[in-house]
Amino acid sequence: MKATAVKSKQRRGAPAAKPRSKAALEPVRDAERTRQAILAAAEVEFADKGLAGARVDAIAEQSGANKQMLYYYFGSKENLYVAVLERAYGAMRQTERELDLLALDPLDAIRKLVEFKFDYLHEHPSLIRLLAVENVHNARYLKRSRHLRDMHNSLVTVLQAVLAAGQARGQVKPGIDPLQLYISLAGLSYFFFANAATLSTAFGRDLVSDSELKRRRAHVVEMVLDHIRVR
Amino acid sequence: MKATAVKSKQRRGAPAAKPRSKAALEPVRDAERTRQAILAAAEVEFADKGLAGARVDAIAEQSGANKQMLYYYFGSKENLYVAVLERAYGAMRQTERELDLLALDPLDAIRKLVEFKFDYLHEHPSLIRLLAVENVHNARYLKRSRHLRDMHNSLVTVLQAVLAAGQARGQVKPGIDPLQLYISLAGLSYFFFANAATLSTAFGRDLVSDSELKRRRAHVVEMVLDHIRVR
Amino acid sequence: MKATAVKSKQRRGAPAAKPRSKAALEPVRDAERTRQAILAAAEVEFADKGLAGARVDAIAEQSGANKQMLYYYFGSKENLYVAVLERAYGAMRQTERELDLLALDPLDAIRKLVEFKFDYLHEHPSLIRLLAVENVHNARYLKRSRHLRDMHNSLVTVLQAVLAAGQARGQVKPGIDPLQLYISLAGLSYFFFANAATLSTAFGRDLVSDSELKRRRAHVVEMVLDHIRVR
Amino acid sequence: MKATAVKSKQRRGAPAAKPRSKAALEPVRDAERTRQAILAAAEVEFADKGLAGARVDAIAEQSGANKQMLYYYFGSKENLYVAVLERAYGAMRQTERELDLLALDPLDAIRKLVEFKFDYLHEHPSLIRLLAVENVHNARYLKRSRHLRDMHNSLVTVLQAVLAAGQARGQVKPGIDPLQLYISLAGLSYFFFANAATLSTAFGRDLVSDSELKRRRAHVVEMVLDHIRVR
């Protein structure tokens, strides 16, 4: 409260001499920057506390924006949550698109996809949490967002093409359901990261150390390849 | 509140025929029964709404107990949540113990374990949700409960023995990390059930229909066996 | 709750004539006025019921503010209580400072101080009650507030100077401990007002009637002077 | 809760062999002992927390009795509070009666009375607190209890006689109002003990150390005698 008050006074004290301030954190009237700051803060908060547990005040404070701005831009806490989901999923999807799996040798493509999933989840821990949050809500909000609906779909389509190519070359077993494979491939990495904390505690083994991560990554790749490769 | 009022009226409505009450929900002064009723209602509520989203009033009403009883027996919403977790995990663990995997042929044992995980999660959907809830909280409460700490451990120990036996018989590849296998084995089923709703929507395919469940179950088993079997 | 509803109706009832509201209780968006209204209501409530007995709802209603405002400005019931204490004590201290005792003849200064204490407590009955409340809590909150710590101190310092001056002039006995004198001087008035109700009942004599007040005031002054005067 | 349960089992386990247990804390079925245990615990709790702040549960637990017993014997929290007041005041009064002041030289009698008040309050700190509690409530409960009503009265009567005797002997000034003297005499000690904690903190001087207590005691006596003695 106090901090905000001070800030606003500073701003009001020097509105004419604006060139003086280009520091990254200066709260200038920049709609898009404010929006993004709110989204970033919200992602952290929602990932950390869930939808019900997240606090609008906390998001506002973290983002450096006024609480009212949050409503100005997103209308409600729930809408903000959906916006966060869309942004996080949209980013992942965009990255996936750039993989260009069809240009690779089929087995290499599969390997690359598995490794990508693993690495992406590792690098985006809040995504894990957001998905857990959605699971708690039975994916109510994911379903509502048509923007996200087709997300998985495209990847499965690619997977199907890759498998077909692999089968044509005699590298891949016939009869593999690309959807099952996709689910397994995602699950092997997701479950690991989602439960890394618990599992590390339970087994007294730091599963997110560099060496353990490498081991897990190799295991996941091998498991998938063991399943699809012809013997 | 309403429920209680109604019930007490029922009780008063039939005081003459009181020869050792048998109605399951009769609000007699039975500590253990009340405790269990609260736990059952809480499991549903927490699985459905998460820790922050769950409402103490809702739990009380659903359990047929007075809201205060919840505090009388569990002290706080958080403690109640932990009690729910312990009960749900304890039950699973107990069932696991009864599998007697060491008595089976190694490959059969693995198959049985995979199928058990799959079936148990299918039959206990709230467990999936509770785990998602815990993931949102970074397993804060699971870690706190030492009663749960060693839960996974025992299973991994068994798994290790089974793999060793399989290797001795030349059925199982050497060099398999039982922990990795355990995580994968759990993840393949868990991720499926956790995301069944989303995935069904995304792919326009009812993944929890009987036939699809059978298909998934077979896939999971095959994937695990493909990985461990010698070729 | 009711009060607020009524007030908002009043406001809506007279929107045309809004040329700079002057009504004391008009709920304008004026932070300081709201703060003071809450403090005033809280002083009454705390003095009347104690810390535990005071009701936040009652304070809110009496102040004309929304209950939430209380937390907005003071954070908690306890903090509000401390703020009330600080305000009440601060006001007394401020008045004491303006007595300018050192400018008077020593015996007159003592007399003036004694009379001041008596009159101030008479005019500020809630101060008596607040001190009683603090006594119940072993002065826990007074101690916490360093703002109040030095309150007594300054007066004792002045008293010491006055006594010294009196001794120099041969009016005052030597060897008087200013601290003991201060405690006695305060106690003689405080105890009377604190127990006026009980004592009046017990002795069947209305001790707070004008004539009785005069008598007590004279008695207190005389008692103090009898003690310090040389014979 | 647990502790109580255990105890009751012990009792039920050995009801026939009663001679085995004469330990002071054994919760036998002794009405008067239970009553007194409750009163003692209640005195501490009420003195410490006030009427509203005191917890019935805490009293029950501290007394070692069941909560219901408290209601069985006293009917309500408020009644229990009054009972505590009556007991504490009754005890003081009884002791006062035994002073036999009229047998002494008048000035010695006054001195003895002042010292008695000082010492008694020092030895019964909860009395100070209970009086503060009553002050917060405007002595509502004291007034209600006729048993306490005449308590002060008798002492003032004695005081009057002592003063008259002193005047007859030419030791005491004429025109002293025994009631004013009584109030002052009580106030000088009461205020000191009631505020000892605060004052010690404020002045950085431990006012309840042995030497400071002696000093205060002497000061109070002197102040009273200075006032009544002829010069």
Add this chain to the structure above:
DNA sequence: GATGAATGAGGGTTCATTCAT
């Protein structure tokens, strides 16, 4: 675009008290 002040509807928790045994 942005802000501090304000609000109403609960949320979890506590408490004095009573019931049934």
Add this chain to the structure above:
DNA sequence: GATGAATGAACCCTCATTCAT
């Protein structure tokens, strides 16, 4: 006389949201 289980009324506090500037 004594106990554990149960109750309902509040109590303090929080939260998402809106108003007025």
